[in-house]
Amino acid sequence: MTDHESPHTSSDARSAKTGRRQRLTALAQQARREISLTAHPTLEWMPAVQDPEGGRALDVLIVGAGQGGTTLAFQLARDRVPEVLVIDKAGPGREGPWQTYARMPTLRSPKEYTGPDLGVPSLTYQAWHEAMFGSDTWSQFALIKTRDWADYLLWVREQTGVRIESNTELRSVTAAEHSGRRLVRAVLGTPDGERTVYCRRLVLATGQDGTGRWMMPDFVEALPQHVRAHAADDIDFNQLGGRTVAVLGAGASAADNAAEALEHGARAVHMFVRREKMQRIQPYRWITFRGFLRHLCDLDDTWRWRFMQRVLSMRESIPQDTYDRMRRWSNFEIHTGAGWHDARMVDAGEAGRVRIETTRGPFDADFVIAGTGIDIDFSCRPELASFADQILTWADAYTPPAEEVDERLARYPYLSADGTYMEKHPGQAPLLARIYDFTIAATMSFGPSGASINALNTAVPRLGASITKSLFREDVEHHWNDFLDYDVPVFMPSAVDHAK
Numbered sequence: 001m002t003d004h005e006s007p008h009t010s011s012d013a014r015s016a017k018t019g020r021r022q023r024l025t026a027l028a029q030q031a032r033r034e035i036s037l038t039a040h041p042t043l044e045w046m047p048a049v050q051d052p053e054g055g056r057a058l059d060v061l062i063v064g065a066g067q068g069g070t071t072l073a074f075q076l077a078r079d080r081v082p083e084v085l086v087i088d089k090a091g092p093g094r095e096g097p098w099q100t101y102a103r104m105p106t107l108r109s110p111k112e113y114t115g116p117d118l119g120v121p122s123l124t125y126q127a128w129h130e131a132m133f134g135s136d137t138w139s140q141f142a143l144i145k146t147r148d149w150a151d152y153l154l155w156v157r158e159q160t161g162v163r164i165e166s167n168t169e170l171r172s173v174t175a176a177e178h179s180g181r182r183l184v185r186a187v188l189g190t191p192d193g194e195r196t197v198y199c200r201r202l203v204l205a206t207g208q209d210g211t212g213r214w215m216m217p218d219f220v221e222a223l224p225q226h227v228r229a230h231a232a233d234d235i236d237f238n239q240l241g242g243r244t245v246a247v248l249g250a251g252a253s254a255a256d257n258a259a260e261a262l263e264h265g266a267r268a269v270h271m272f273v274r275r276e277k278m279q280r281i282q283p284y285r286w287i288t289f290r291g292f293l294r295h296l297c298d299l300d301d302t303w304r305w306r307f308m309q310r311v312l313s314m315r316e317s318i319p320q321d322t323y324d325r326m327r328r329w330s331n332f333e334i335h336t337g338a339g340w341h342d343a344r345m346v347d348a349g350e351a352g353r354v355r356i357e358t359t360r361g362p363f364d365a366d367f368v369i370a371g372t373g374i375d376i377d378f379s380c381r382p383e384l385a386s387f388a389d390q391i392l393t394w395a396d397a398y399t400p401p402a403e404e405v406d407e408r409l410a411r412y413p414y415l416s417a418d419g420t421y422m423e424k425h426p427g428q429a430p431l432l433a434r435i436y437d438f439t440i441a442a443t444m445s446f447g448p449s450g451a452s453i454n455a456l457n458t459a460v461p462r463l464g465a466s467i468t469k470s471l472f473r474e475d476v477e478h479h480w481n482d483f484l485d486y487d488v489p490v491f492m493p494s495a496v497d498h499a500k
Contacts, residue, residue, distance in 0.1 A: 023131040024155075031122035031159045035078075038120065044080055046471065047478050051198035052178040058199035059083040060467060061186055063170045063383070066096030067153055068438055068450025068460070069205035071116045073162040075464035078118065081471070085197070086162055087188060089169035097207065098150035101232040103256040106143035107453065108319050113288075115456025116156045123159060128152045143321070167191050170383045173202065175431040184434050186383075200474075201467055203436040204383070207451050208232070210439030211384065211413065212377040216370035219343045220248070223368065227345070227354050231257045231371040241265035246356055246365035248272050248340055250279060254371025255318045258332065259325040261369070268331045270365070272358060274339035278318070283311045284454060287447065293458040296447040297417070301398045308444050309404050315373075335360060343368065376411040376441055390429035392422040394444055412444040413437055418466035419446065438463060 051057040059081050062069045065088035076084045088095040117123035129148065130138055157164070169189045176185040176198055183198045204210050214230040221228075229235050231253045237260050245261045247254050250273040258269045287293070287307075296304060326332050335358070342357035346364065356363045378388035395410035416422050419442065421432035438450035438459075448455035450463070472479070 020132060024128075027122055027127060027131040028159055031120060031127075034120045034122050035160075039078070042080070044082070045479075046080065046082055047475055048083075049181055049183075049200060050178060051183065052176060053196075053198075055198075056083060057178075057183055058085050058197060059471065060085075060201045060203060061184070061197060061199035062086040062203045062205055064088060064095070064205035064207060064210065064438075065090075065164050065166070066205065066207055066451075067116055067453070067456065068207070069203070070095075070153070070157050070160075070162050070164070071118065071456055071460045072203060072205060072438065072450070072463060073164075074116075074118060074156075074160040075460050076467065077160065077162065079464055079468050081468065084163065085199075086164045087168040087170065088164065088166055089189075090166060092166045093150075093154055095164075095166070096150075096153070097232075098146055098153070100234070101253075102146055103260050104146055104252065104319075104322060105325075106145055106321065107149055108143070108252060108282075108316070109453045111142065111144050113453050115453055115460070116153060118457070118460065123156055125149070125152050128155055143319075165190075172386070173383045173431070173435070174386070182430075182434070184431065200471065201434055201436065203438050203463070203467075205438040205450050208440050209374050210451075211381060211437065211441040212375050212411075213380040215372050215375035217248075217340060217343075217372065220340075220368060220370050223343060223345065223354060224352075227352065227366070228368040228370070231369055235260075235369070237261055237264035240367055242267050243366035244364070245269045245367045245369060246272060246354070246363060247369045247371060249371030249373075250275065250315070250318070251371055251373070252316050252318050252322055253373075254369070255322045255326055257369045257371060259322065261367075262326065262329045262332055266331070268333070269326075269329070270363065271326070271332075271334045272338045272340060272356075272363075273334060273336045274359075276337040278334070278336065279315055280317050281314065282317045282319075283314045284316065284448065284452070287311060288454040290458070293447060293455050294462070297445060297462075302400075304445065305394070305398055305400050305409075306404060308447065309400065309406050309409055312409060312443065313406060335363075374440065375408065376413070378413075387429045387432065390424050391432065392424045396424055409444060412441050415442060415445040418470060419463050436463065436467065 046059055049057045060076055062073055062084065065086045069086050073084050073086050114124050121127060125144065126138060167190065170186055171189045172187045174185045176183040183200060184202045186197050186199060186202065188195050188197060214232045216230050240261050241264055243266055245266045247258045247269065254271065258271050261269050296307060338358045338360045340356055340358050344355055345352045346355040347353050353364050353366055354368055356365060378384040378391055392414045393410065394412050394414050397414040413421055415437055419436045421435050421437060423429050423432055440451045442449040449459045
């Protein structure tokens with residue numbers, strides 16, 4: 001958002017930039033005022049906890065500085081939890097998917113959805129957009145541009161002042177104890193080497209693949225890397241010019257990658273869909289109402305599984321603008337009822353082609369993109385690998401009726417009512433009760449969560465309340481003693497009363 005003016009910039013352009021800066025400055029001031037006006041209660045309440053190395057332990061360490069992690073940090077600041085650190089392995093401004101693998105020109109969510117603002121009007125996207133581009137522009141578009149959403153999130157981060165360390169990754173997690181307090185020991189990888197921090201609670205807000213990996217069929221993964229990629233990989237689309245690209249998957253991300261390849265000059269792009277008909281319904285639109293978002297987690301396992309198994313098995317539909325983005329190209333084709341069951345190289349070397357075996361016959365391509373989502377596999381994550389086999393899953397906790405069985409979803413973690421991992425064998429991994437899952441994997445237990453725009457304004461306050469509840473309970477003896485010591489008078493007696 002930095003303005004770069006050349007000597008040839010017109011006076012009208014300079015005036016427009018000046019007006020924009022003034023509007024954004026005024027909006028930032030108003031946002032800070034609204035945060036202050038709604039800050040009650042403001043009393044500090046968290047005791048300082050010492051770590052084994054003599055420093056102060058973090059109250060909460062949040063891993064992931066995307067929209068979920070930073071909004072949660074803002075919520076905890078509002079809740080007067082002072083020692084909160086957010087880390088992200090990406091560089092500054094590159095956190096989250098919006099400037100990497102989110103290849104859609106616009107968001108899929110309606111522009112009216114709120115979340116990162118936490119109810120502060122001047123922090124809403126609409127307030128920022130009108131300050132940035134003028135109040136008359138709000139009615140002129142239907143969906144938010146992806147790059148504008150990324151800029152907006154950075155602006156919100158500036159106003160809320162959350163503490164973020166970029167280029168920092170979580171490498172391992174173990175249990176620790178000091179002065180009778182249980183802590184989480186986290187080893188971080190930074191540009192300056194490893195360092196250890198201690199925290200009372202750990203939140204994983206690591207997005208789509210935060211509890212597993214991007215998934216592709218084994219036979220696709222076995223292909224040489226120069227001829228295949230996952231839709232979330234860092235793909236050099238310029239290298240696909242003049243080549244035939246095969247895309248596996250019918251979801252929005254698969255479609256975005258197909259469109260990117262077409263726009264970068266691919267000779268032809270073919271999308272392969274296992275189903276006989278394209279999914280045209282967007283289930284996430286239906287479930288975006290307050291009752292579902294707030295109270296799915298209060299239902300019994302039968303209803304939670306039934307709802308989310310249905311939602312996640314339907315998958316997300318391709319939005320109309322994404323469909324049109326592909327269909328405007330004459331060298332694009334969709335093959336329905338054409339699942340893949342094998343792929344192999346038919347020519348050796350860099351110029352080799354891929355022979356794909358589909359249910360409708362073989363197909364040859366120069367490059368393959370798998371838009372096949374994620375798979376939950378705790379062992380793939382270094383921070384979870386040491387106790388991966390101790391995390392309770394839905395497969396361990398619930399047996400669905402035959403018509404609802406789904407082995408992929410059964411691998412999702414079965415989270416506690418507070419959002420923490422639970423032990424598969426009670427007493428063997430008590431550390432799990434201090435680790436909160438705010439990734440896409442929380443979906444089976446809570447519905448849309450930290451990785452979903454539509455749920456931020458319900459999921460974040462709920463998780464914030466769960467964290468403060470657990471901290472308050474853990475410190476209840478401290479608070480009792482502090483209450484007993486409380487002796488602040490609210491009035492001063494008169495001299496007459498003193499005399500008596």
